[in-house]
Amino acid sequence: MRVFRIISKELKCIKEDISFNLVTILSPLLFLFAFWLMLSGGIMLPVQVYPDTQSSDFLKTMESYQAPDGTPYMELQPAAEAVPPTNAESNLIVIDQEPSFKNGEITGNIVHYINDVNENMTKNFRNRLDGALVSYIDSLRNGGNVIIAETTVYEQDIPWDTGFGVSVFVFGLVLSGLLFGMLSMTSEWENKTTKLLKLSPYPAGITVTGKIIANIIKCFVSGLIFLMIFFLIFKALPVHALPFSLSLFLVYGIFVCAGMCIGIYIKSTLTAFLISLATALTLWVGGGGFGPLSYFGDIANALGSINPATYAIEVVRWCYFNGNVDLAAGFTFLSISFIAAFSLILVIYTRWVRSEEVR
Amino acid sequence: MRVFTAELKKLFILFKADPKSLVAGIIAPTIILIVFALTFGNFTALKLAFVNEDRGTYGTTLETSIFSQISPLGQNPYFEEVEADYDTAFDLYAQGKVNGVVVVGENFSADLQNGKNTSIEYHFNNYNTDMAKNLRLYLTEGILDFYRVTDPNLQIEVEEVLNVETQLHWFDIIAVAVFLLAFLLGAMFNMLYLFSKEKTYDTLYEYRLSPNSIWSSLLARVVMALFAGTITAAINAVFIWLLTGINLALFIPGMIAPLLVLGIIYVFFAVIVVLLVGSFSGAAVFTMATTIILWFLSGATASIKYATGILKAIAMAIPNTYGLSQIRGEVFAMDPSVGGLLGFTEGWLIMAGYMILTMIAAVYVYRKKLARMVG
Numbered sequence: 001m002r003v004f005r006i007i008s009k010e011l012k013c014i015k016e017d018i019s020f021n022l023v024t025i026l027s028p029l030l031f032l033f034a035f036w037l038m039l040s041g042g043i044m045l046p047v048q049v050y051p052d053t054q055s056s057d058f059l060k061t062m063e064s065y066q067a068p069d070g071t072p073y074m075e076l077q078p079a080a081e082a083v084p085p086t087n088a089e090s091n092l093i094v095i096d097q098e099p100s101f102k103n104g105e106i107t108g109n110i111v112h113y114i115n116d117v118n119e120n121m122t123k124n125f126r127n128r129l130d131g132a133l134v135s136y137i138d139s140l141r142n143g144g145n146v147i148i149a150e151t152t153v154y155e156q157d158i159p160w161d162t163g164f165g166v167s168v169f170v171f172g173l174v175l176s177g178l179l180f181g182m183l184s185m186t187s188e189w190e191n192k193t194t195k196l197l198k199l200s201p202y203p204a205g206i207t208v209t210g211k212i213i214a215n216i217i218k219c220f221v222s223g224l225i226f227l228m229i230f231f232l233i234f235k236a237l238p239v240h241a242l243p244f245s246l247s248l249f250l251v252y253g254i255f256v257c258a259g260m261c262i263g264i265y266i267k268s269t270l271t272a273f274l275i276s277l278a279t280a281l282t283l284w285v286g287g288g289g290f291g292p293l294s295y296f297g298d299i300a301n302a303l304g305s306i307n308p309a310t311y312a313i314e315v316v317r318w319c320y321f322n323g324n325v326d327l328a329a330g331f332t333f334l335s336i337s338f339i340a341a342f343s344l345i346l347v348i349y350t351r352w353v354r355s356e357e358v359r
Numbered sequence: 360m361r362v363f364t365a366e367l368k369k370l371f372i373l374f375k376a377d378p379k380s381l382v383a384g385i386i387a388p389t390i391i392l393i394v395f396a397l398t399f400g401n402f403t404a405l406k407l408a409f410v411n412e413d414r415g416t417y418g419t420t421l422e423t424s425i426f427s428q429i430s431p432l433g434q435n436p437y438f439e440e441v442e443a444d445y446d447t448a449f450d451l452y453a454q455g456k457v458n459g460v461v462v463v464g465e466n467f468s469a470d471l472q473n474g475k476n477t478s479i480e481y482h483f484n485n486y487n488t489d490m491a492k493n494l495r496l497y498l499t500e501g502i503l504d505f506y507r508v509t510d511p512n513l514q515i516e517v518e519e520v521l522n523v524e525t526q527l528h529w530f531d532i533i534a535v536a537v538f539l540l541a542f543l544l545g546a547m548f549n550m551l552y553l554f555s556k557e558k559t560y561d562t563l564y565e566y567r568l569s570p571n572s573i574w575s576s577l578l579a580r581v582v583m584a585l586f587a588g589t590i591t592a593a594i595n596a597v598f599i600w601l602l603t604g605i606n607l608a609l610f611i612p613g614m615i616a617p618l619l620v621l622g623i624i625y626v627f628f629a630v631i632v633v634l635l636v637g638s639f640s641g642a643a644v645f646t647m648a649t650t651i652i653l654w655f656l657s658g659a660t661a662s663i664k665y666a667t668g669i670l671k672a673i674a675m676a677i678p679n680t681y682g683l684s685q686i687r688g689e690v691f692a693m694d695p696s697v698g699g700l701l702g703f704t705e706g707w708l709i710m711a712g713y714m715i716l717t718m719i720a721a722v723y724v725y726r727k728k729l730a731r732m733v734g
Contacts, residue, residue, distance in 0.1 A: 017638050017640060017641060018638075018641075019636050019637070019638040019640075019641030019642070019645075020638055020640045020641040020644060022641070023641050023644040023645045023648065024644065026645070026648070027644060027648040030648055030649065030652045031648075031652060033652075034652040034655050034656055035655075037656065037669060037670045037673065038655065038656065038661070038666075038670060040667075040668065040669070040670055041665065041666065041667050041668075041670065042488060043488050043489055043492045045665060046665060046667075067488060067491070067492060067495070069488065071488065073492070073496075084520065084522050090664065090665070092522075096518075099515050104512055105512045105513075105514060106512060106513050106514060106515060107514040107515065108514075108515040108516070109515070109516045109518070110515070110516070110517045110518070111517075111518045111520060112517055112518065112519045112520065113520045113522045114519060114520065114521050114522055114523065114526075115522045115523060116523065116662065116664075117523045117524070117525055117526060117527045117532070117691060117693050118526075118527060118529055118532055118662065119431045119432045119433065119526050119527065119528055119529060120432045120529045121662070121665075122431040122432075122526060123430050123431045123432040126431060126500075126519070127493075127496035127497065127499070127500065128496065129517065130496070130499060130500050130503050130517070131495070131496045131499040131500075133503060133515065133517070134499050134502055134503050134506070137503075137506060137513065137515070142474075142476075143471075143473075143474040143475050143476055144471055144474065144476065144506075144509075144510060145476040145477075146421070146476075146477055146478070146479060146502050146505065146506075147476055147477065147478040147479075148478070148479060148481045148495075148498065148502075149478050149479070149480050149481065150481050150482075150483070150495075151480065151481070151482045151483075152482075152483060152484070152485040152491070153483070153484045153485060153486070154485050154486075156485075157485040157487065157488045157491040157492075158485065158486065158487045158488065159487070159488055160487045160488045160489050163486070163487040163488075164487070179644075268379065268555075269639075269640040270548075270551065270552060270555055270639065270640055270643045271379055271382055273640060273643060273644055273647075274382060274386060274387055274548070274643075274647065275382075275386065277387060277644075277647065277648070277651075278386050278387045278390040278391070279390075281387075281390065281391060281394065281651075282390045282391075282393075282394050285394045285395075285398060286394055286397065286398075290398060291486075291487070291489065291490060292458075292484070292486050292490060294405060294406065294455075294458050296397065296398050296401055296402065296403065297397070297401035297402070297403045298403070299397055299401065300397045300398055300401060303397070323484075323486075324453060324455070324484075326454070326455070
């Protein structure tokens with residue numbers, strides 16, 4: 001009964017600071033919107049070419065060189081002349097001598113003007129040009145070609161923006177867990193009601209459990225709003241509802257407990273918010289939020305292996321897209337993390353209510 | 360002037376008494392910097408298991424070609440070979456320890472020697488379209504090299520001409536943007552935090568008792584906020600120097616104008632939001648999250664010159680885009696106009712426009728919410 005009263009009190013407290021609760025829901029949505037915009041261009045890159053595509057068979061191949069889902073790798077923009085671009089918008093590819101097959105030889109000369117200081121963009125342009133070249137060589141020759149028979153984990157490549165949207169959802173899980181957990185403690189400091197918690201004759205575990213349940217309810221509401229907007233944008237729903245709900249419960253539970261720990265020590269809502277935002281961003285990016293950890297170095301992978309967000313991203317992605325994920329390991333890690341986080345807040349809270357308040 | 364001096368003195372006392380107002384500008388950008396250093400600053404070769412069942416020598420040649428291609432990004436090979444037999448390779452793949460498996464069949468060499476086409480199996484994780492694109496194109500780099508090595512009749516040359524001053528590591532480009540973020544967050548959070556302290560101390564109502572105009576107190580708040588932003592940016596610059604070797608102090612004269620204008624815009628933005636929302640925590644969450652998102656959209660991690668449609672329109676409408684481009688231009692001695700996209704004069708006009716608009720709005724809201732109302 002006492003737990004229900006705590007839950008009821010925590011839920012009523014939403015009215016105290018509606019704007020804060022609203023922005024806790026809005027923040028992940030803003031990130032979703034931003035990253036959706038940033039990735040809306042997909043994998044296609046604009047590139048200048050000379051001459052125009054009609055004058056070169058190779059450029060026609062380049063124009064139609066595409067990923068299996070039909071997305072072209074390059075958007076060809078005809079350049080006015082074959083001179084090094086001084087203020088160009090993109091790299092310039094000049095067909096100096098059209099690649100062609102004559103007398104058993106394939107000859108040609110292409111000049112690629114690199115017009116971006118970022119090494120990553122140089123890599124991207126070079127990869128696409130070389131890929132188009134292989135495709136063109138394959139079309140010119142009758143033999144000697146290496147054909148690649150692909151077998152992929154997912155039936156189709158997961159669209160970058162949809163996959164990233166699911167990843168941002170996990171960021172939202174982490175952030176809302178931390179923020180709601182933190183707010184449930186900092187509000188006690190700011191309302192000067194910490195004394196009441198300390199004077200309560202009930203066991204600390206009951207108060208902690210009530211607060212955690214109330215915060216998880218708030219998190220689920222914020223998650224539901226995110227999922228509705230996510231569905232409206234990407235028309236994607238989780239295909240494994242039960243594991244999805246379980247993973248949400250565990251992730252919310254872990255980060256609500258962590259947020260409450262932060263709230264006990266930090267006291268100031270603003271400072272705790274910033275720490276929560278920075279922590280959520282760190283765990284999310286470090287857990288593979290920006291892309292699979294296999295892209296990154298050994299340190300990032302080592303840190304990722306002890307990061308709950310890593311497992312949360314894997315499990316939630318599986319709930320949406322299937323794939324070969326070690327579900328047992330994911331749920332085991334999340335469950336252990338939840339138990340550890342719950343034990344931690346229980347110990348910290350118990351010690352805190354028993355301690356003297358020094359002002 | 361008297362109000363300005365008194366206000367500045369008061370804010371400085373508040374600032375000294377509780378330096379936590381520096382927390383936002385230090386913690387958030389430093390963590391972002393370290394996270395980006397670990398991810399975008401630390402690209403490694405993707406792990407690929409290669410199973411060679413070829414009876415001839417072409418399989419080994421293909422293996423050499425695939426694993427010897429060097430990426431311009433970080434100058435690492437695209438792929439790191441994991442030597443394994445067929446079963447082990449697929450075990451590793453199932454455990455996620457390799458990104459893909461290439462299987463070269465036993466007739467690979469024979470097919471090529473007989474003038475036929477041949478095939479290889481490529482098993483990989485198409486986690487998303489970007490990852491799948493990379494895994495496909497990296498393998499194609501190896502195949503192009505294989506064609507060149509094995510076919511003397513293939514005489515297609517690709518000449519790469521560097522048309523920019525230099526090539527920079529991706530993380531270095533991002534780090535300079537994090538420096539800007541540190542300045543903005545540090546300045547904004549100082550403004551919000553000191554407001555919050557005054558709310559706690561119940562001193563904000565005293566403005567209503569003031570017989571003088573209070574606009575100069577707003578000016579003092581802006582000066583104090585920019586001072587705090589300078590401290591947080593300086594601390595961040597030390598981390599950037601440690602991580603990248605770039606000494607941003609050398610470029611201060613060229614960076615100061617865009618930093619100042621952007622700082623003023625964002626501080627005024629914080630003032631408007633905090634006074635309109637009423638809840639200091641809510642305003643802080645909203646302004647900080649908005650600033651980080653606008654930072655991402657303004658080309659912090661990827662150049663906006665490849666953006667299209669609405670993303671490009673939004674990026675072009677954000678003042679950071681122009682300021683960041685000018686700061687990068689200064690630090691890396693490169694074209695600040697991003698290939699002519701962001702004209703220098705237009706950029707300054709847009710930034711100045713934002714500064715004036717936010718200033719007018721902030722002065723209005725500040726006066727309406729805090730100043731004495733007569734009648």
